[in-house]
Amino acid sequence: MQADSQKTYNAAQDLLQRGTPFGRVVLFRTLGGITRQPDTDAFLPEEDVWQADLFGILRTGDCCDEAIQQWARAAQASIARRATDGRPDCPYNGTGPAPALDQHPQRERCTGARQH
Numbered sequence: 001m002q003a004d005s006q007k008t009y010n011a012a013q014d015l016l017q018r019g020t021p022f023g024r025v026v027l028f029r030t031l032g033g034i035t036r037q038p039d040t041d042a043f044l045p046e047e048d049v050w051q052a053d054l055f056g057i058l059r060t061g062d063c064c065d066e067a068i069q070q071w072a073r074a075a076q077a078s079i080a081r082r083a084t085d086g087r088p089d090c091p092y093n094g095t096g097p098a099p100a101l102d103q104h105p106q107r108e109r110c111t112g113a114r115q116h
Contacts (some may be wrong), residue, residue, distance in 0.1 A: 005079050008055050012075035021065035028052065028068050035064050 011031050028035065033054035039047045046105040049060040052067035059074050061067030 008057075008075050009079045011054070012072040012079075015068060015072040016076075024065055024068050028054065028071075033068075033071070036069065037064070 012055040015024050015027060018027060025035070031054060033052060036051040036053075038049055050064045051058060051060050051064060052064075052071040053073060055075070057065055057071055057075055057078065059070035061070050
């Protein structure tokens with residue numbers, strides 16, 4: 001599943017700010033991430049590592065937490081940044097103004113007389 005840059009950036013920030021490995025694993029899986037443990041009878045070195053996959057970014061590590069941290073660092077590095085202040089580009093930068101209020105239907109007004 002591909003995500004926009006803001007969603008990827010926010011996920012990476014949240015994962016890196018989690019204080020415990022358990023918290024990172026729970027958040028990663030809540031976001032829809034998939035972790036794969038090493039094969040028990042690994043033949044190749046690539047099969048003897050944990051994998052973390054989310055938003056089309058796949059990273060590996062010696063343990064589950066390391067794979068998730070590697071994913072978060074790679075996700076941060078993949079986000080386009082502004083040249084002026086280093087913040088991630090926002091998809092709403094440079095968009096036109098909000099629609100005018102006259103484009104919305106008017107409420108019907110009650111024409112009946114008020115009773116006192």
